[in-house]
Amino acid sequence: MQNRGNWEMLSEKFIERLIWLCGISSILFVFGIFFFVFREGAGFLFDGFNAKEFFTSIEWYPTSQNHVRYGALALIAGTFSVTLVSMAIAVPFGLGAAIYISEFCSPKVKEVLKITIELLAAIPSVVWGFIGLTIMNQLIIELFNAPIGLTVLNGGLILALMSVPIIVSIGEDALKAVPDSYREASLALGATRWQTIYRVLLPAAKNGLLAAALLGVGRAVGETMAVLMATGHSIRIPTSLLEPVRTLTATIAAELGEAPMHSEHYQVLFIIGILLFTITFVVNLVADLAVRGIRNQAS
Known part of the structure; x- marks a missing residue:
């Protein structure tokens, strides 16, 4: 023994x-x-790195024989435009789905929906990019009479579908973290279920819901293959949703294989990587602080 x-x-x-x-x-x-x-x-x-040119110029000509320019402003604008469009779609739908799963649907329906959402999260990004390149491209051309369907809108829709599973999962956990006594007290005072959600649950779970949205932003900013295939890969600052753009991640994926090792072009692509790493780190840090806030409130 x-x-x-x-x-x-x-x-x-x-x-x-x-x-x-x-x-x-x-x-x-x-x-x-x-x-x-x-x-x-x-x-x-x-x-030799010119930070002013990098952040303020839209001229990206890393392989020019006469005048090499590394202006990443258009790439940054393309990244944030696609991300904003995706979050404008994903956050309302994702939080709405989280509220429905947490507060309204039956246990059987909840299991089916959660399995479906997990399947969405398991689809490879290259498959989403292929959907944007073939299906969404034709739909946008036909619906909006656009010359090309590989646009900010296309990339935003694809990224929204990719971000929804994360937002739903974290949002549902945040709503579950709200004590049942809050719901019971609200209903006992005569509030309807919708009033309870709007007046009680959403304010109580605001940090967790914010974390869900921020993690969705991090997912969208860091995506590569889908935006490479769905956004048209054109270096410009977009003025409408029906214009093609290029993102930071797509630039690295498209050009790193062609850049000579340890050349200026090669190193600038890694500087873009540092910028992306910093952006995603800040977004995830803010999301983590928000999650810690909701846990402290629950305890």
Whole structure:
């Protein structure tokens, strides 16, 4: 019996150490990725990089023989335009679906909807890009009489469909975190179910719902293949939803394979990677702080 107890104690310590190692390794992997991206772009970043041109110019001519220009303003504008369109679609639908799953549907319907949403999240991004390239392209041309369907609207719709599962999942968890006593007290005071949701549940779960929206933003900003295939890949600042654009991620995916190793063009693409890493880090950090806020309120 004593040997068995010692064996169980050793097994428990081993499992604890393994879990600790897994947690530490994830942190090390993140810092390792950032170190690699920063190392590849640091040479040009600190020697010859023109930050003013990079952030204020729309002229992106990295392979010009006479006058090389690295203006990423149009790429940044394209990224944020597609992201804003996707969030304008995904946030209302995602939070609405989260409210319905959490407060209205029966257990059987809830299981079916959750499985369907998980299937949406499992679809590869290249498949979403193919849908945008073939189906959505033709629909936009026919519905809006546009010359091309690979536009900001196309990319925004595809990214919205890709972001909805994250928003629904986190939003439902935030609504579940609201104590049942809040619902019971509201209904006992004579409020309807919709009044309870609008006046009680949404304010109580606002941090978690904000986190859901921010994680959706992070998903949209970091997407590559779908926007590469669905947005037209044209370097311009969009003035309407029916214009093609190019995003930061699509630029890296399209040009990194053609750029000579350790050239200025190669290093600028990694500087774009640093910018993307910083954006997604800030978005996820804000989302994490929002989740911590909802947990502290619940406790």
